[in-house]
Amino acid sequence: MSEEEEQEALNPEKLLGVYEGGRNQITGEREGQGENHFPNGDIFKGEYKKGVRNGKGEYAWKDPIAKYIGIYENHKKEGYGVMTYPDGSQYDGNFHDGKRHGDGTYTYPNGDTYVGEWANGKKHGKGTFFIKKENSKYIGVWRAGQIIRGVWQIKDGSYYVGKFEKQRPNIEGRFVMVNGNSVTGAFKEETKTIEVPIEKEKKETEEGQEEEEEQAEPQMRKVEKITLRQFIPTGFSQSTPETIQKDNFIEIIPGELDLPKEEEKKKGEGEEEEGAEEAAEQE
Known part of the structure; x- marks a missing residue:
């Protein structure tokens, strides 16, 4: 040079x-x-x-x-x-x-909006997520970008109050209908393994006709299938204006925002959230 x-x-x-x-x-x-x-x-x-x-x-x-x-x-x-x-x-x-x-406040291209607290680039603390298309919203406690507890208010006026996992009601909670009827219960999810027979191979005979190959027993292959989650009711009651007001009053429990050990490990390794959003911020 x-x-x-x-x-x-x-x-x-x-x-x-x-x-x-x-x-x-x-x-x-x-x-x-x-x-x-x-x-x-x-x-x-x-x-x-x-x-x-x-x-x-x-x-x-x-x-x-x-x-x-x-x-x-x-x-x-x-x-x-x-x-x-x-x-x-x-x-x-x-x-x-x-x-x-x-x-x-974060406003998404489809009109959805999150209003609330953030930490280290992720939803963290108390916040409300509005879903425009469904005219519903999540109000609750968020940790490292995920809602973990709160209220899911549905378009018809009914709501779910309880715990969340992977952005959906899970573990245990309560559904409250528009008329005040309340159902308490827990979610159950099972992973089952089912066996499906393999189709028999066909071969052509001398006359040109297809003939299935004979087998003593049909061969099977295993396929894992996750069944739909089920909400198992454990109790019924009638909500009052006082209980409804209490359901929608969200306070953070001490230690609730502490990250599990596996999430802390990922954070320490520099895991990025929503990489596409952050790409433009490399100045």
Whole structure:
């Protein structure tokens, strides 16, 4: 590599793009208002301090198209901001260390909305998830992106209150009908193994007709099949206005948000949530 080629490779504009704006008169670092055009077409307009993004700013991604308008601290999103993702979804709320953290509202492309608490980029704490198509909602306690306890309010006015697993009612809970009738019970799910016979092979005879190969016993192959979950009632009662009000008052139980050991391990290994959403945030 020639000296000229080496200087070109080390050219800050080639690595960081073209910057126009304020600089510290002593250190020469970016400071105050500035605008940076990156080589990939991204643009940042906002405040700098000690050479990095600090304060109010606007970052626009060219490919994929996305935009963040909000506060930066030491080059990362911090405090209040609005992030619009490539798929059209949008987060309006608080950030910490570059991730969704604190109170915030996430609106999905299909119109679904989550309003509530976040931690480390995931739904975590108390929150409400509105499902637009079904005109229903989940109100409850979320842990690492999943609802674990709360209320599922159904379109017709009935609701389920209890525990959740994998985004659906599970383990134990209670269904309350519109007329106030209440059914308490638990979910049961079984995995059964069934055997299905293998079709006999057919072979052509001398006359050209197909003939099934004779076998002493039909061969079987095993297929695992998960049956539908069943809700097993254990009790019936009549709800009162007081019990209905209590059902919809959600408070976090001490220790409820602690992650199970296997989830803590995944977190330690740097498991990312919703990678497609975060892809645009690589600045």
